[in-house]
Amino acid sequence: MRSKGQGDAIFKGVTLFFSLSIFALTAWIGWELFKNSKLPMEKFGFGFLWEQVWDPVREEYGALPFIYGTVVSSMLALAIAVPLGLGVAVFLYELAPPGIGNAIAFLTELLAAIPSVVYGLIGVFVLVPVMRKAGAPYGVGMLTAGIILSVMILPFIATISREIFKTVPQTLKESAMSLGATRWEVLRMVTIPFSFSGILGSVFLALGRALGETMAVTMVIGNRPEIRFSLFEPGYTMAAVIANEFTEATSDLYVQTLIQVGLVLFFITIVVNGIARYLIHKVAKQAEVVA
Amino acid sequence: MKRFISITAAAGLLLGLTATAKSAGGILINGAGATFPYPIYSKWFDEYHKLRPEYKFNYQSIGSGGGIRQITAGTVDFGASDGPMTDSQMESAPGYLYHIPTVLGAVVPTYNIEGVGETLNFTPKALAGIFLGSIKTWDHPEIKSANPGASIPSKPIVVVHRSDGSGTTYIWVDYLAKISPEWAAKVGRGTSVAWPVGLGGKGNEGVAGLVKQTPNSIGYVELIYAKHNDISYGKVRNKAGKFVAADLDSVSAAARAKMPSDFRVSITDSPDPEAYPASGFTWLLVYRKQKDPVKGKALVDFLNWMLEEGQKSAGELGYAPLPPVVNGMVRNTVRKIEVK
Numbered sequence: 135m136r137s138k139g140q141g142d143a144i145f146k147g148v149t150l151f152f153s154l155s156i157f158a159l160t161a162w163i164g165w166e167l168f169k170n171s172k173l174p175m176e177k178f179g180f181g182f183l184w185e186q187v188w189d190p191v192r193e194e195y196g197a198l199p200f201i202y203g204t205v206v207s208s209m210l211a212l213a214i215a216v217p218l219g220l221g222v223a224v225f226l227y228e229l230a231p232p233g234i235g236n237a238i239a240f241l242t243e244l245l246a247a248i249p250s251v252v253y254g255l256i257g258v259f260v261l262v263p264v265m266r267k268a269g270a271p272y273g274v275g276m277l278t279a280g281i282i283l284s285v286m287i288l289p290f291i292a293t294i295s296r297e298i299f300k301t302v303p304q305t306l307k308e309s310a311m312s313l314g315a316t317r318w319e320v321l322r323m324v325t326i327p328f329s330f331s332g333i334l335g336s337v338f339l340a341l342g343r344a345l346g347e348t349m350a351v352t353m354v355i356g357n358r359p360e361i362r363f364s365l366f367e368p369g370y371t372m373a374a375v376i377a378n379e380f381t382e383a384t385s386d387l388y389v390q391t392l393i394q395v396g397l398v399l400f401f402i403t404i405v406v407n408g409i410a411r412y413l414i415h416k417v418a419k420q421a422e423v424v425a
Numbered sequence: 426m427k428r429f430i431s432i433t434a435a436a437g438l439l440l441g442l443t444a445t446a447k448s449a450g451g452i453l454i455n456g457a458g459a460t461f462p463y464p465i466y467s468k469w470f471d472e473y474h475k476l477r478p479e480y481k482f483n484y485q486s487i488g489s490g491g492g493i494r495q496i497t498a499g500t501v502d503f504g505a506s507d508g509p510m511t512d513s514q515m516e517s518a519p520g521y522l523y524h525i526p527t528v529l530g531a532v533v534p535t536y537n538i539e540g541v542g543e544t545l546n547f548t549p550k551a552l553a554g555i556f557l558g559s560i561k562t563w564d565h566p567e568i569k570s571a572n573p574g575a576s577i578p579s580k581p582i583v584v585v586h587r588s589d590g591s592g593t594t595y596i597w598v599d600y601l602a603k604i605s606p607e608w609a610a611k612v613g614r615g616t617s618v619a620w621p622v623g624l625g626g627k628g629n630e631g632v633a634g635l636v637k638q639t640p641n642s643i644g645y646v647e648l649i650y651a652k653h654n655d656i657s658y659g660k661v662r663n664k665a666g667k668f669v670a671a672d673l674d675s676v677s678a679a680a681r682a683k684m685p686s687d688f689r690v691s692i693t694d695s696p697d698p699e700a701y702p703a704s705g706f707t708w709l710l711v712y713r714k715q716k717d718p719v720k721g722k723a724l725v726d727f728l729n730w731m732l733e734e735g736q737k738s739a740g741e742l743g744y745a746p747l748p749p750v751v752n753g754m755v756r757n758t759v760r761k762i763e764v765k
Contacts (some may be wrong), residue, residue, distance in 0.1 A: 190617040272583060273639065359619075368624055378627060382591060383587070
């Protein structure tokens with residue numbers, strides 16, 4: 135009896151240690167990024183966040199074009215992938231005959247397993263010519279990057295949402311049906327509201343992936359550090375500029391500025407996830423009240 | 426930064442230790458740096474290992490910037506770079522670093538213009554204008570007058586450049602800075618620059634890919650990359666006024682210029698009448714005072730072999746060998762390396 139209690143305590147201790155190490159790791163990453171970007175902080179201050187010049191020769195750096203590119207390309211990806219992913223999830227859960235449903239589910243999951251450089255190649259060789267025919271002057275650009283990203287994050291939204299739909303109690307749906315609700319009404323009034331927080335969670339998980347995606351984006355976005363409002367024009371993202379310029383960055387200021395770009399990306403990711411947590415929390419509470 | 430270096434150093438040490446264990450009693454010499462000469466360096470190290478099995482060279486192509494950082498931090502036995510170190514970088518190194526030129530490379534303009542199949546001639550003014558964005562269409566007089574026979578369309582020019590920092594970019598913009606005061610003032614020289622116009626492609630393959638796909642575009646790639654992939658490229662008018670295509674001879678000829686004794690020099694826009702103007706050295710970075718006598722001797726032995734036998738095999742891979750005058754000067758420098 136006693137040894138069993140001890141085992142539990144050890145188990146608790148070990149798991150607690152593992153959980154806390156996640157905190158420690160996150161804090162440590164943040165600290166290292168912060169500590170290694172002192173030079174640009176002293177030189178540019180917060181102006182770094184809204185300056186638009188990126189000139190490694192004169193060592194003048196501003197991150198706004200990269201922040202803009204990261205946020206816009208990710209939002210474009212979400213705008214395409216959220217309706218598409220939810221549509222896939224609803225079809226798989228509600229409508230598809232089992233054979234077809236499983237095949238599509240498998241293929242959707244397969245999309246998540248394709249390496250991002252392969253997406254980049256598909257982008258360069260298939261999507262870019264199509265975009266050029268569609269009117270984009272270069273083919274590469276913000277919209278091209280958004281479309282490639284949307285395919286990459288689609289499986290996150292589709293598969294997670296489908297799993298969440300499965301958690302909707304059958305009794306709830308059956309009672310709605312017994313009151314005369316159609317399939318669409320059950321979906322709209324029972325299934326989606328019940329799983330809303332989970333869907334939101336999947337969307338933010340997908341957004342996290344989109345914000346940090348590097349290889350596929352740099353291959354199709356055009357890598358131009360300028361803010362252009364046309365989505366056909368080229369842009370640049372934070373992850374892409376780090377990957378592109380880090381190996382040949384020679385001066386300390388240059389290296390540290392790239393690390394600082396990483397710090398900004400880290401912060402944006404944390405803020406996005408924080409908002410996600412908050413929304414999910416809020417929705418979950420509402421659901422409790424309704425229930 | 427210090428922490429970062431120490432982590433890299435620790436990782437390097439770990440790599441070094443495991444590699445030493447594997448080579449069982451042999452002498453392992455570690456180096457890191459430029460990606461451009463990687464194919465020829467790995468060939469040399471391989472050949473030299475066959476010749477002298479007790480020496481094993483390990484080279485990691487992490488980029489010139491990384492090479493300079495690592496040799497300065499002392500985590501490798503030699504560095505390699507496509508661009509000379511700046512004075513402040515030289516000062517921050519713990520000892521004097523020799524720049525040892527090994528081979529020459531060149532950067533060539535490659536283009537994809539509707540209806541143009543022949544080799545185009547480019548004047549320095551045309552190239553500077555195109556990359557500055559002041560020449561906007563292909564039928565600009567500066568381009569047309571250099572290519573009387575070609576039917577050049579009146580289409581807007583799409584410029585493609587490297588998005589990643591690279592020695593290739595350094596040679597290209599260094600050339601543009603020499604021939605165009607406007608470029609020197611507005612953009613300047615560096616492994617990455619603030620491009621006035623154009624799209625960025627990652628690596629030679631990224632630039633070549635974009636050029637191939639985008640009608641009426643122009644970009645620049647390494648000569649070797651262009652040769653290995655059968656990409657056609659234009660001729661450039663050199664300082665003597667002759668349109669020259671880049672090849673081993675014209676690139677080698679670029680180094681037949683007045684040479685400072687430390688070799689920290691750009692040889693773009695060479696005055697030699699046969700020279701291809703967008704050419705450049707790539708260097709090994711070696712400390713004058715070698716701390717480890719065994720490794721130091723191995724390095725000096727290798728450098729001497731490289732200057733004799735190594736140079737002969739450079740051409741096969743598309744790298745231009747050092748011209749005899751420069752080769753002699755480099756030998757003198759290698760002699761000055763102090764091994765205790």
